[in-house]
Amino acid sequence: MSTLLLIFASALLLVVSGTPVARWISLRLGIVDHPDVRKLHTKPIPRLGGIAMVVAVMVALLVFEDRYGITQMVSILIGAAWVSLLGIWDDRWGLRPIYKLIGQVVAAVILIVAGVQISLPLPEYMNWLLTVVWVVGLTNAINFLDNMDGLSGGVTAIAAAFFLLMAVQSGQYLVGGLAAAVLGASAGFLLYNFNPASIFMGDTGSLFLGFLLAALGIKLRFPGHPVVITWMVPVLVLGLPIFDTTLVVFSRIRRGLHPITPGKDHTSHRLVYIGFSQREAVMALYLVAGVLGMVAVFVAQADVTEAYLLGGAVFVGAVYSMWRLERIPLEEGSSQQSASSDQPSTVTGCGAQDPPSRHSDR
Numbered sequence: 001m002s003t004l005l006l007i008f009a010s011a012l013l014l015v016v017s018g019t020p021v022a023r024w025i026s027l028r029l030g031i032v033d034h035p036d037v038r039k040l041h042t043k044p045i046p047r048l049g050g051i052a053m054v055v056a057v058m059v060a061l062l063v064f065e066d067r068y069g070i071t072q073m074v075s076i077l078i079g080a081a082w083v084s085l086l087g088i089w090d091d092r093w094g095l096r097p098i099y100k101l102i103g104q105v106v107a108a109v110i111l112i113v114a115g116v117q118i119s120l121p122l123p124e125y126m127n128w129l130l131t132v133v134w135v136v137g138l139t140n141a142i143n144f145l146d147n148m149d150g151l152s153g154g155v156t157a158i159a160a161a162f163f164l165l166m167a168v169q170s171g172q173y174l175v176g177g178l179a180a181a182v183l184g185a186s187a188g189f190l191l192y193n194f195n196p197a198s199i200f201m202g203d204t205g206s207l208f209l210g211f212l213l214a215a216l217g218i219k220l221r222f223p224g225h226p227v228v229i230t231w232m233v234p235v236l237v238l239g240l241p242i243f244d245t246t247l248v249v250f251s252r253i254r255r256g257l258h259p260i261t262p263g264k265d266h267t268s269h270r271l272v273y274i275g276f277s278q279r280e281a282v283m284a285l286y287l288v289a290g291v292l293g294m295v296a297v298f299v300a301q302a303d304v305t306e307a308y309l310l311g312g313a314v315f316v317g318a319v320y321s322m323w324r325l326e327r328i329p330l331e332e333g334s335s336q337q338s339a340s341s342d343q344p345s346t347v348t349g350c351g352a353q354d355p356p357s358r359h360s361d362r
Contacts, residue, residue: 004168004180006064011184014056019192022052023199031092033200047091049193050205053185054084057212060184065177073174075114076215079107083139083211087203097260101136107211108135116218120227135214141241142210143203144248148268149195151282155240155289156209157186162237162293163216166300175219182212195279213238222300229299229307236296236314240289243267247322254326263330270328 026046033045086103117131146152160183167176192199217234244267249259271281299307
């Protein structure tokens with residue numbers, strides 16, 4: 001437990017002290033989100049805050065994490081570093097979505113080679129395929145969720161806190177150390193990123209956090225509990241980003257748009273359209289993420305009947321919520337581009353959001 005506290009505290013302190021440095025570097029390199037008529041902020045906002053989180057997590061784990069399972073830990077960190085490099089490139093020069101997707105698949109393959117993969121009672125190739133889909137999907141889901149000040153970082157912190165709790169309960173200290181580092185880094189970054197943000201994490205941070213959360217969901221195990229139940233646990237913990245991405249993709253396809261067309265049609269935007277302030281929308285989504293985490297903790301200890309009744313109730317609630325949110329009228333121009341759009345910004349990190357939010361939208 002003392003090791004986990006050290007990892008958490010060191011990641012937190014490194015982000016708190018390192019984010020101003022990342023802000024200075026971002027300004028010096030000109031990697032900023034410039035204001036225009038589509039945005040609320042009136043001055044350039046640095047968008048390389050993710051660098052501070054990458055450094056904090058890496059240093060905290062390499063210095064304080066136990067050497068048990070070092071091969072898998074190194075593979076996770078290599079994959080995370082790789083997707084963060086893709087994010088840096090996209091934040092600085094722009095990167096076509098197809099190249100970003102290929103890079104994320106490579107990162108998922110790194111995990112599989114090291115033995116970090118989904119292990120369901122299925123043919124091996126199916127587990128490999130599911131691992132790639134899970135890693136790429138979650139990596140982009142956190143990137144999609146980074147559409148309002150403090151949203152992605154806060155939801156990541158909540159998810160990491162529940163992963164940490166369940167890892168401690170089951171004695172999984174590799175998972176616990178990784179979760180503690182992610183929790184410390186994302187919580188520390190909120191000091192600068194909560195509304196009104198003074199720095200954005202960019203793709204550098206959102207892709208990095210999404211990849212680590214995906215790896216945590218794979219690595220978390222529940223000895224003595226059947227996999228027919230425990231597969232639901234990471235899905236529930238990460239239910240909010242999964243829900244938001246599903247809503248956005250479905251909504252855009254229904255409207256004849258490309259799924260990665262930029263638009264103000266995320267869950268957070270729709271809450272603002274019905275009267276929430278930006279802060280209220282973000283806090284409401286924090287609450288949803290916390291409730292889903294508590295449901296996941298219960299499911300992890302439930303029997304099959306209880307788990308599926310509760311999981312089914314969550315699924316029905318999600319479908320109903322998606323239907324209600326999809327009925328909310330969107331502002332004209334909430335999807336700014338045609339279905340043929342293929343700009344680098346379509347799956348990028350924060351920094352260029354239309355009103356009512358402050359970040360770039362996917």
